[in-house]
Amino acid sequence: MGHERFGLFIWVWSVLCLVCLSSGFNPTDNYLIDCGSSTNTTVGGRVFMGDNLASKYLSSSQSVLASTSKSDPSTDYSTLYQTARILTSVSKFTFPIGRKGRHWIRLYFYPFVYTSYNMNLANFAVSTQNHVLLSNFSVTTDVVKEFSVNLTSDKLVLTFTPSDNSFAFLNALEVVSVPDELIIDDATRLSTNQNFLGLLWQALETVYRVNMGGPMISFENDTLGRTWVPDQSYLVQKNLATNVSNIEAVKYPQDGATPDTAPKTVYGTCTRMNSEGDPNSNFNITWEFDVDPGFQYLVRFHFCDIVSKSLNQLYFNLYIGYVIACQPVDLSVLATNQLAVALYMDYVVASNTNNKLRVSVGPSPLHGTYPDAILNGLEIMKMNNSDGSLSGLGSVASDSSAKKKVGVIVGVSIAAAFAVVLAAFLFVCNRRRRLARQGLSKTWIPLSINGGNSHTMGSKYSNVTTASINSNLGYRFPFVAVQEATNNFDESWVIGIGGFGKVYKGVLNDGTVAVKRGNPKSQQGLAEFRTEIEMLSQFRHRHLVSLIGYCDERNEMILIYEYMENGTLKSHLYGSGLPSLSWKQRLEICIGAARGLHYLHTGYAKAVIHRDVKSANILLDENLMAKVADFGLSKTGPEIDQTHVSTAVKGSFGYLDPEYFRRQQLTEKSDVYSFGVVLFEILCARPVIDPTLPREMVNLAEWAMKWQKKGQLEQIIDPALVGKIRPDSLRKFGETAEKCLADFGVDRPSMGDVLWNLEYAFQLEEAVIQGDPDENSTNMIGELSPQVNNFGQHDDRSVSTTPFEVSSVDDLSGVSMSKVFSQLVKSEGR
Template identity: 70%
Template sequence: MDSGDLRFSIRVVFALCLVCFSVGFDPVDKYYVNCGSSNDVKVGNSIYVADKSASKFLTTPQDILADSNLNSITPSEESLLYRTARIYTGPSKYTFSISQNGRHWIRLYFYPFVYQNYDMRSASFTVFAQKTALVSDFTPKNVTVKEFSVNVMSGDLVIAFSPSSNSFAYINALEVVSVPDSLIVDHASLFNPSGEFNGLVNQALETVARVNMGGPFVSFSNDTLGRTWVSDRSFLLQPNLATNESKISAVKYPQGGPTTDIAPPTVYGTCTMMNSGSDPNSNFNVTWVFSVDPGFQYLIRLHFCDIVSTAANQLVFNVYIDSFLVSPDLELSTKSGGQLATAYYMDFVTTPFDKSKLGLSIGPSPRSAYPGALLNGLEIMKMNNSRGSLAGAAILPTFPGSKKNLGVIVGVSIGVPLALVMIGILFFMHRRRRQERLRHSRTWVPISINGGTTMGSKYSTGTTISVGSNMSYRIPFIAVQEATNNFDESWVIGIGGFGKVYKGILNDGTKVAVKRGNPRSQQGLAEFRTEIEMLSQFRHRHLVSLIGYCDEKNEMILVYEYMENGTLKSHLYGSNLPNLSWKQRLEICIGAARGLHYLHTGDAKAVIHRDVKSANILLDENLMAKVADFGLSKTGPELDQTHVSTAVKGSFGYLDPEYFRRQQLTEKSDVYSFGVVLFEVLCARPVIDPSLPREMVNLAEWAMKWQKKGQLDQIIDPNLVGKIKSDSLRKFGETGEKCLADFGVDRPSMGDVLWNLEYALQLQEATVHNDPEENSTNVIGQLSPQVGDFNHVDASPSVAQFETSSVDDLSGVSMSRVFSQLVKSEGR
């Protein structure tokens, strides 16, 4: 490229992207840095100070100021910003003092050139604002301006540069400038499903597109905030379907509505509209298509101003975002009291995109007398994801104070991960060898339960387990075969660590779930025996019932009541099942908590489940939850003991870290696992997902990070956004946080968890007036007055005696009445 072409390219791209402020808005904070240069540069009304003047803001391990030496280019305001750059060979940061908290523009200017041994065309790096990754592994190829806006809530704004491995970072110019508070309000409309998104103020945003529909390029000098707006022609899918109109002088700004800070008259005064011509039967959409990054939500701002109608109620049309009808039968004059040519805008937030193109369309409404539709302006802004990032996975680096510290940082950053990898490999090899030994040595052996007879051949009577009613639990193998159509593979409804689970139908028409042990499974005789022992002595509406077992032909088969809706896990992710509402999820959590609370308190000794997870919470035809799979369950400690010492067992991701460290099991281990389930229910994602960035892999750690920041709403299931009352979410998050306390002594009992979940449900369903402290156990008395009516019950019987009454069930007892027993010390 010769110097003339280069000069032309720089002028054109800079004209499209450069932003500096005009007279209309005077920002409180304004920093303009001409990076790598020893001279100030004036662009428009702004002065970009020389790099040496801005060095007081910078922390970097090495000073490298690069000059392009493009002396053949005629100097101009545009080109001078790109003639120099600062190069960063290690983590570096700018720290700008912020006088006025709130949203600020961050604009980064890049133009790659070769300086000594640094070819900026191959540079790769990540840029952060505070802890938000703005770009990740970024390699600018041409003149590029990246514009972001972040909400600064402290006294300083830190912008950091982190080179990718074996690379470096650079920048030509940098801006940090205040934004009016009115520019981004806190809420916007959601669609698919419809609702309201709250929390925009705290979102970091990246400008993806800012478009002037039907008009030419709008320069910074015609925008009170110094923005630039590009023409929409290159984004139109079928330009022949559209036509333009311009009436800039007619634009009016309504009192209490949009101002020129939202968009200038040069945007509201032009539009792209349907090219219906003289055909009253025209029926098509005008569509624009934009490139976006998958995996992010987007804030879409639509600017309207009816500059084409001659009377109110004349133009009625539909607006679509990505084929979803977001604004049906839009009639602009109704938004402005019957006034025409009046500025109006709408904000929408998308669900996370799974594709790289975003479409926007306008088209006629059946209610319109004549087919027509228009759009004046459009802004598309990427929103930070649940990790607080605008650019995928990135980890904020440690910033050195000197070159000497850099070597230490590099050594640690390489050495620690390498050591962890080596430890992981050794652990995996050891575990694999151990599993191989166990697999080769495992055989089925006869079972003896409660001193009864052992498994026999198909002619023997085998072991019989009886409960209080003397009902036998043993089922002949031939009956199980018939029930499962001879273990028909098409009847398999699940596969677990123990073996396959089949759907079955007994001779009397009863639907059952049949779990058939796999001889090669890591679970076997002990789990089989424990499952039978536990389920034969407990009956509760929130525990899956054991119908029988079979031990013939060296088989280990368990037969349960059939749960029509499968596992809770399958309703949260990994299937096409309908989404659960927040109320349904709360009721399921409450049901599971009741089952676990019964295990912990329903007998003289607590029973610890040891494998609480969403896959072991089953749902019946009414979505009532029942806890299942008691193969790892263990009787709790004696009265004079605090724990049971035992080998660690459970499921990765749900395992109590204290139990793992000390091999000391208590009921609080179940509480921890249940806390993980609570966040799994809220976020609808696996508890361990190695495909995610490192900080997101473990759900418990990730959710706790956001809970402690008070921003749990940022990571909830998108299907729940706008559908959870803030008080209910806060109580639910606090409950999960307490369950995940590092030490068991700091965790609540399952009774306390149950109470808090009941309260979260009541907060969701009704507004509580004069709400007292939510942590007070007296709240239940105000929310459930019927508790007071239960005071005549003798408090002396234990909860175990109460819950194992004649029906051995809580199904007929109001939980609020049970609470009055639980809050008494003798009932715990």
């Protein structure tokens, strides 16, 4: 008897331990149904209720309970696969929802033959109230389809719709609450490095859930009942990878990943680059997955540095397809200077026509780093399309033919009422247009920049004045006026597309403007929208794009700028077929952009750091004068008693300051680094990241620096410039770019220094130097910079004829430094 009690105690203790290990989250809604079964079924410690008890959730005019004794005993769900419910007409499962939010919907299928029903021949659709989960679905082997749906009502209606002359079936069903923090609205859109907002409302289908370098993890050992499969079958070249395990070292941070994000068995194992001690190893580890084309995918990478012995030891690049998603990845920095901390990164991959999705990790080309790379886990989730479907076909199931008729009647009635409202609306719009032509309809309210975060002031219409593109402040435009200016957002008027949204050409009463419209269906870019308004409302400089107005009516995010006839600098360098720029034109553009950035850094009491300097954000007017644009990521610089601003890393791939990335400490020198990349981009006329090139050429900054340090920069310049640049001018330009790309910010010049040297390179191009060749070295940076470090804000354009006595030159917007440099470079001035 004592032994029996002890045995019972051990059994209870084991069950309790298993429950503790696998139930970190207690779901409010937890519906588990073993379809077709007359009794409850326990699988992995979870109880699936019998179909007789679950029948209260099902409304079906025709269904059959089926059973078999031939289910595959090797599957984890073999007991669930012994029974099924066959649905021969449209059927609905309706579940009360106690807690709104994201829920798992798991559908279990194991086809077998029951009397006259061969489930291998079944064809059907499955939908919720708002999403199509499956359509034209058929299955010939056991499969679990897992979906994640955000439920906003107090019930879930799951509809099974058989195709014509067919039927539906289901072996088991789960509807279970998911922790709110599992899917947050903070993913990165691949290629643009912009935030993708709107994940909370996406329906997701789990396509792959992979444990890199480790064994299969069954649902019993996952707090949320998930299954993780090994990665071996997805590796493109298995010999390039090795497995590492150190599960006991894994730590979860206070904020971020939790055991519900992924279990320790995922974070404690990894697939690692098989360098075999060779410091010259140069290859990527690549995994390839089959996907449905035409959808966006949420790709979640799980990382935990279980291989490093010290901080800042492991650096690697992360790729999705042939695009660099993140470079370099330093997990110890992301983990706030700790090792073996669980982390994850979310990326949204744009829909495409390819049915393969590849992910890779590979060594970072950072100088002095050992070639190594790891990945611990990976999840790939399909996102619903614009029709709310995860299958690309079908629509949300309707109730019945009778209800269809009622719908038609109601629809006709609504349409009639809508026609009346539409007629009234068109009358009002037509009247407004006639008033607008007379200059009587638009009154603009000045932008408020001092009253908190809100910019949603009420619209006013009167017969006062019209907007002018020459006004000195930004103004709030009514939405109808923006519609009119853009011909109702005519697609043929689109002049550009970016991460924030489309840019349209617009026409106001007294000139042409550029209208940037954010996505009206989401809050994407709201922070950037506000930042852009707040920043540009303070600045007026001839080398910064001017903000004319904005519109925030009807949940719109619209910014209106001065129109730049020649578009982006990037479009004039490659990819668009525009005529090539001359070297002199390129130098003038560099000088103009440098003036704009120098003004940002020094024009106010606190510096403003742009944070996204790139050729696509340098615009050219009708005279090819450069203006810096897109201030959505800008931040004010550090206080006087501080050296940096600690902030999350944002920017664009290929231009990002590696020191800022490693330390998450932002300074003006981060802009200087990005500008250095732009200088080489202008010189070489090629993308800053080009995965189609050989590995050593992929990253422009690294490739150009190699040639610059060899003193052979002329070998890689734009072919259109070959033989058309004076060697001294090229040397000065290359030295300036090299200084900008110094590894540490303290070693980089200020934008004032950069500006001075670019002006000098310009003069070297125009005049023959007679004298000591050392005059042309980068030593000029140290000698000349004090005179241009702190230009004031007033338009005092006087310049001393003595080169080292430059008086107060304001924002450099209206002064050519040629007077200063003429004394330095022309022989008659010496």
